[in-house]
Amino acid sequence: MSVPCVAVERERGEAVRERLAAADLLDGDHEIAVEDGSIYIPVTDASAVPADLADRIVERDAAERDRPRTPADLLGYEPSLERLGDIVILDEDDDGRAREIADAVMASDLPCATVLNRASPIEGELRVRRWDVLAGNGTETVHREYGHEFALDVAEVYFSPRLATERHRVVETVEPGDFVVDMFAGVGPYAIPMAARNSEVVACDLNEAAIAYLEENAERNGVTDRVTALAGDVRETTDAYADAADRLVMNLPHSADAFLDTAVSLAGEECVIHYYDIQGEDDPFGPGTRAIRAAVGDEYDVAVETERVVRSYAPHEYNVCLDVRLTRA
């Protein structure tokens, strides 16, 4: 196909290409070609080429670039998508638009087995949501995060790929030999990478399906010997580990405060709590800090080591994390 190209001597090619790229004039759909010492750079708009290159414009047959077709190529707009393993997740209120995006995703070159649209907020004690299945037929997938694999079924368990960076931050603080209790472990995105750093992890969850996946994931990632999985309410399943924990993960943001007595009973002589909370922007860290101090009483000295906004949760509300060190008084 004949397209406008800027033709310059080969030695000037990279400098001219950079100028055209900076002016947003590169035609990404066609290949740059080199012939007889000249380089031919396809451009999107010949009339916008800088004046000193205007006499270099030629019409030329250029090969189409072989690049994967994206959903945006097919839709003419950039849809908002989230990837979880081979599942593509949408958050569309309009059913027609959701269907249009799902069709484009499946027709594109994006590797994808299933397209889901959110059908409810995250609900209930098990923190699971309902989904509309728009394409494909499964809600189970294998997600990869920082070198670890997590099998999960989004219709049965909680999992958010958006928290990957935050999880990695916490995981990186774990020392070999630490004894960790992950009180609300889900399918193991904290517990498994922590065990891979040679810590001993007790991972608890009320959701039996999550614990079944956690056990499978421990096996997939070669850490079964360092992970003990417990199905049930953490207030009832962890008595055997009283006074032992070097580190506690408390990722149940709306109601972690109701579990602080259990956390204090699990804490060893010195223990770091990674405490997640959702609070208003006016005082995002105060309620959590006060709740921890009240639960600890005179038993421990409390040092808040990190106050971190993980993400915006809703207008004027943040999902936050407090890293708090308890030292037996």
Ligand SMILES: C[S@@+](CC[C@H](N)C(=O)[O-])C[C@H]1O[C@@H](n2cnc3c(N)ncnc32)[C@H](O)[C@@H]1O
């Ligand atoms: C927000 S999810 C976090 C899961 C996991 N830590 C993650 O990052 O993917 C909270 C988890 O706490 C579990 N849960 C809720 N109440 C619980 C309880 N009383 N004891 C143990 N687990 C509980 C839910 O089933 C859910 O899997």
